[in-house]
Amino acid sequence: MQKIRMASRVWMVALLAVWMVVSFGAPAAHAAKPLKIGFSMALTGGLAAAGKAALLAMQIWAEDVNKKGGLLGRKVELVYYDDQTKPANVPGIYAKMLDVDKVDFVVSGYGTNLIVPALPIVMERNMVFMTLFGLAANAKFKYPNYFQIMPSGPSPKTDWSRGFFEIAKKQSPKPRTIALLSADAEFARNAVAGARANAKKYGLKIVYDKTYPPGTPDFTPVVRAIKAANPDMVYIGSYPPGSVGITKAVREVGLNAKMFGGGMVGLQFTAIQMNLGPMLNNIVNYHFWVPEKTLNFPGVNAFLKKYQAKAPGAKLDPLGYYLPPFAYAYVQILGQAIEATKGFDQQKIADYIRKNTHSTVVGKVKFGKNGEWANSRALMVQFQGITKSGDINQFNKAGVMPVLYPDSVKSGKIQYPFK
Amino acid sequence: MFSFELFINALVAGLLLGGFYAAFSLGLSLSFGLLDVVNIAHPAFIIFGSYLTFYVNENFGVDPILAGLLFAVPFYFLGVAVYRIYYNVFEKTGAESLRGLVFFFGIFFLIEVLLIITFGVDYRLVRAPYIGKTFHIGSLGVAWRLFVPFLVGTALTIGLYQFLSKTFFGKAVMGVAQDSLAVRLMGADPIRIKTIAFGIGIATATLAGSLLIIIGPVEPAIGREYIGRVFAITVLGGLGSMSGVFLAALIIGVAESFTASFIGPSWALAVSFGILLICLAVRPAGLFGR
Numbered sequence: 001m002q003k004i005r006m007a008s009r010v011w012m013v014a015l016l017a018v019w020m021v022v023s024f025g026a027p028a029a030h031a032a033k034p035l036k037i038g039f040s041m042a043l044t045g046g047l048a049a050a051g052k053a054a055l056l057a058m059q060i061w062a063e064d065v066n067k068k069g070g071l072l073g074r075k076v077e078l079v080y081y082d083d084q085t086k087p088a089n090v091p092g093i094y095a096k097m098l099d100v101d102k103v104d105f106v107v108s109g110y111g112t113n114l115i116v117p118a119l120p121i122v123m124e125r126n127m128v129f130m131t132l133f134g135l136a137a138n139a140k141f142k143y144p145n146y147f148q149i150m151p152s153g154p155s156p157k158t159d160w161s162r163g164f165f166e167i168a169k170k171q172s173p174k175p176r177t178i179a180l181l182s183a184d185a186e187f188a189r190n191a192v193a194g195a196r197a198n199a200k201k202y203g204l205k206i207v208y209d210k211t212y213p214p215g216t217p218d219f220t221p222v223v224r225a226i227k228a229a230n231p232d233m234v235y236i237g238s239y240p241p242g243s244v245g246i247t248k249a250v251r252e253v254g255l256n257a258k259m260f261g262g263g264m265v266g267l268q269f270t271a272i273q274m275n276l277g278p279m280l281n282n283i284v285n286y287h288f289w290v291p292e293k294t295l296n297f298p299g300v301n302a303f304l305k306k307y308q309a310k311a312p313g314a315k316l317d318p319l320g321y322y323l324p325p326f327a328y329a330y331v332q333i334l335g336q337a338i339e340a341t342k343g344f345d346q347q348k349i350a351d352y353i354r355k356n357t358h359s360t361v362v363g364k365v366k367f368g369k370n371g372e373w374a375n376s377r378a379l380m381v382q383f384q385g386i387t388k389s390g391d392i393n394q395f396n397k398a399g400v401m402p403v404l405y406p407d408s409v410k411s412g413k414i415q416y417p418f419k
Numbered sequence: 420m421f422s423f424e425l426f427i428n429a430l431v432a433g434l435l436l437g438g439f440y441a442a443f444s445l446g447l448s449l450s451f452g453l454l455d456v457v458n459i460a461h462p463a464f465i466i467f468g469s470y471l472t473f474y475v476n477e478n479f480g481v482d483p484i485l486a487g488l489l490f491a492v493p494f495y496f497l498g499v500a501v502y503r504i505y506y507n508v509f510e511k512t513g514a515e516s517l518r519g520l521v522f523f524f525g526i527f528f529l530i531e532v533l534l535i536i537t538f539g540v541d542y543r544l545v546r547a548p549y550i551g552k553t554f555h556i557g558s559l560g561v562a563w564r565l566f567v568p569f570l571v572g573t574a575l576t577i578g579l580y581q582f583l584s585k586t587f588f589g590k591a592v593m594g595v596a597q598d599s600l601a602v603r604l605m606g607a608d609p610i611r612i613k614t615i616a617f618g619i620g621i622a623t624a625t626l627a628g629s630l631l632i633i634i635g636p637v638e639p640a641i642g643r644e645y646i647g648r649v650f651a652i653t654v655l656g657g658l659g660s661m662s663g664v665f666l667a668a669l670i671i672g673v674a675e676s677f678t679a680s681f682i683g684p685s686w687a688l689a690v691s692f693g694i695l696l697i698c699l700a701v702r703p704a705g706l707f708g709r
Contacts, residue, residue: 044532045640048540184685212684215644217439217634220432220562221679228425240542244636252553252562266542272636275544279551315539389546 034077035070035344037062037331038103040093040118042110045085046239049269051110053316054132054327055080060306061331071338079103083114090117098125104344107331110323112137113186119143128337128350130330131371133323135160135190138371145350146371149330151288153376154368157194161235163380163405164195164262164284165202168233171416175232175258179208181222181246182263188237191263195235207231216242219249226255233259240266244276251279258417261285267383268322270395277389282418287381289321289362290401294409299361303328319396329360380405382414421681424558429680430673431559437672438569439634441576441665442627443645444652449579449620451650452659453596454613456505456515460523462642462649463530464621468494468628469543469637470534476545483545484571487629491622498621501526502614527642534639542636550633568630575623576665582619583661592616596659648688651695657708666706670694 039058042051062076070076079101083089090109097103098121106122108115108131115134122129123143131137131148136156138146153159168175178199182192189211199206208229212222223246226234234257236246243266250260261283266272268287273280289295307320317324336358337349357366368374381401386394394400402412443465450458471490475481481489509519549563583589591612594602599609631637652671656663674694675687682690698706 044535044540046638048535048640049542049638052540210683210685212679213688215641215648216679216684216687217631218432218436218565218676219684220565221429221676222684224425224428224432225680228422240638241635241641244542244544245634248551248564248635249562251551252564253560266636269542271541271543275546275636315541317541 033074035072035074035105035338036077036079036101036103037105037107037334038079038094038097038101039107040083040090040109040114041080042085042114043082047085047111047114049317050133050323051085052314053311053320053324054110056310056314056316057303057307057320057324057327058331060303060310061328061335065335071335072342072344076335083109085111085114087113087117090114091121094118094121105334105346107334108132108134110327111187112190119146127346128334128353130334130353132327132330135187142370144354144371145346147330147333147350147353147367148372149326149333149362149365151362151365151373151377153378154370154372154374155376156372157190158197158201159194159376160191160286160378161195161198161262162376163286163378164233164235164259165198165204167284167380167404167414168204168259169202171258171414173258176203176205177207177229177231178204178233178235179226179229179231179257180206180210180235180237181208181226182211182237183239183242184211184213185239187265188239188263191237192235195237195262199235204233212242214239214242216245219245220253222246223249223253223255226257227253231257233257235262236260237263238265240269240272243267244272247276247279247283255418259284260418270317270319270392273395274390274392277391278386279389280383281386282382282384282415284380284382284404284414284418287322287379287401287403289325290379290381290403291321291396292398292401292403292409292411294403294411295363297361297363298359300325303361318392325362329362329365332360333358333365377406377409379403379409382412384412384415425680427559429676431561432565433673433676434669435561435565435569435672436676437665437669438572439565439630440572440648440652440668440672442568442572442623442630444649444656444664444668445575445579445661446620446623446627447649448653448656448659448661448664449623450617451653452657452664453592454616454620455596456502456510456613456617457520458523458617458620459520459646460526460530461620461624462645463527464494464497464624465628465631465645466637466639466642467530467534468625469632470538470628470639471625472629472632473538473543473545473637476547477543483547483629483633484567484626487571487626490625490629494625495618495622498618499614501621502617506610506614531639531642538639540638542638543632544636545629545632547633564633568633571626571630572668573665575626576661579619579623580661588612588615593659648691651692655695655698655705657705660705660707663705663707 081093112134115131115137128145133150182188243264337352341348366374447461450456472483472486475486509515552563553560595609595612602609652667656667671691678687678690
């Protein structure tokens with residue numbers, strides 16, 4: 001009889017334990033429901049090199065956050081689809097993520113052309129929208145909950161190239177004429193439109209102003225035409241194949257200009273830097289992060305160490321200075337805002353992001369009224385002292401790409417004129 | 420802005436570019452012009468050749484042109500295999516017109532995806548002693564990076580022309596192009612002839628790929644930008660005419676160079692296709708077409 005009572009007590013305790021697990025464990029499981037952040041990303045197509053690097057950076061951020069227990073107790077889960085660098089794919093992807101995948105937040109894919117198609121959907125749902133490297137993408141929408149991480153500044157079109165002109169005006173002899181060349185595509189046209197406005201503002205005479213179509217294999221006739229116009233400065237807005245072709249053509253044809261560069265996409269990529277080697281010397285070009293002491297923000301080197309450990313296996317840019325720190329930072333700000341507001345209310349989070357300064361791996365970030373950085377930090381760096389091609393170690397140390405502008409992070413002096 | 424120096428440099432740059440375009444288009448002229456196989460994947464095979472060139476150049480320091488020649492042999496067998504599949508599945512059943520086109524589109528995307536998986540999506544370039552250097556003759560400056568592809572493109576054209584017009588097998592290929600049934604009645608096997616000819620066409624792609632990566636960086640999807648241009652050159656030259664393709668490539672190269680120098684590079688492609696349209700209106704079979 002005693003044994004039967006004992007056995008029934010054991011059963012009762014066991015049942016009680018099961019009940020406790022079910023009744024108290026269920027809310028715990030509910031709280032652990034992952035926080036889904038959705039986005040499209042260029043994983044194939046023309047922008048895939050940058051898109052894949054951005055994705056790796058975001059995955060590193062998610063790992064970092066999840067190691068610390070997630071955001072407000074919820075593990076972060078990234079939900080993403082390949083937009084194939086095609087703007088037409090973007091609206092469908094965002095509609096699916098919001099209606100089918102039920103993501104909690106959305107952030108943008110990489111680049112102006114892929115941010116703009118997502119904006120109407122995000123605006124319709126009144127969601128906070130962190131975006132990655134859009135140039136004046138919100139200019140027409142004027143969406144108040146839009147925040148863009150590229151440090152191009154409150155007037156993106158003109159701020160982007162301002163440094164190039166600020167540097168030029170301090171030189172002796174001062175440049176008086178300029179040639180403008182841009183790729184026939186959205187970003188490059190915007191960049192050169194800004195340079196055109198700056199040229200007028202700084203009193204420079206435009207002696208050459210043309211565009212070239214994507215897929216142009218040889219730039220020697222173009223460079224010769226620019227040389228014939230005899231400009232003091234040459235501002236280029238180009239994509240990677242054009243940037244390489246133009247740089248090679250300039251070295252082959254020769255150029256009398258005193259300053260050359262500006263908005264050449266691709267010269268920030270390690271594979272291209274390694275190949276062009278000494279051909280890059282003296283080119284003044286935009287960048288966003290370089291390994292200079294003035295840009296050694298808390299957390300950036302730890303992030304790059306993790307990125308550089310994974311990049312070769314993923315066949316990505318081995319150094320990752322250009323985009324990855326910013327791809328980490330734009331989700332870092334979203335995460336910080338969620339934790340600071342202690343909730344998932346889209347409007348409260350947007351208000352928090354708008355009103356506060358954020359400490360990130362790319363430094364202190366404060367957004368202005370239009371969702372761009374309140375103050376521009378578009379860098380102008382100059383390639384200096386590159387002695388050979390094929391050596392990656394030349395590019396991972398200070399002094400090879402000193403910052404010439406802005407003064408707040410300046411780290412070197414210009415070698416002038418261009419030669 | 421016009422000067423004799425600019426003019427002569429634009430002319431020479433255009434001719435050099437034309438030589439490269441010829442190398443790019445010869446393989447397509449062989450398959451599309453002579454064999455009636457709409458190999459829309461030809462630019463993808465070229466990019467494949469560029470990546471293989473990159474691989475051996477980067478890892479073993481092999482000269483890009485030598486790499487192109489070395490890979491021509493496996494590419495020939497790859498072309499033979501592709502044609503055998505195409506023939507057995509589509510041509511033999513008379514379904515080559517639309518389904519065959521889809522087949523080559525499929526190969527195009529398959530190659531692209533394979534390249535992305537294997538090499539990633541970063542831009543790739545090669546190193547060679549002649550890249551970035553120029554030689555001068557008076558006021559004329561010639562970039563070695565363009566002169567070498569021109570020489571190779573010219574040699575390839577001469578080689579293919581001699582092969583098709585002077586050798587027994589080349590004449591057989593021309594025979595198949597003219598009347599496949601007649602060739603069969605003469606006791607020859609037109610499918611075997613087409614298989615070998617298609618293989619040769621794909622073999623030229625690897626060399627064109629090595630020339631492409633000498634001129635500029637490549638990424639897996641860059642072949643798409645050349646589809647229109649290579650088909651335009653092939654049609655302008657006259658389907659199946661190697662000398663026609665070479666002349667058409669020179670015309671397009673010079674037209675692009677002059678447009679870029681004196682009007683603006685954004686008009687270059689429009690002028691090229693304008694020339695094609697005018698030529699087709701006046702001479703629908705192309706410059707050397709029959």
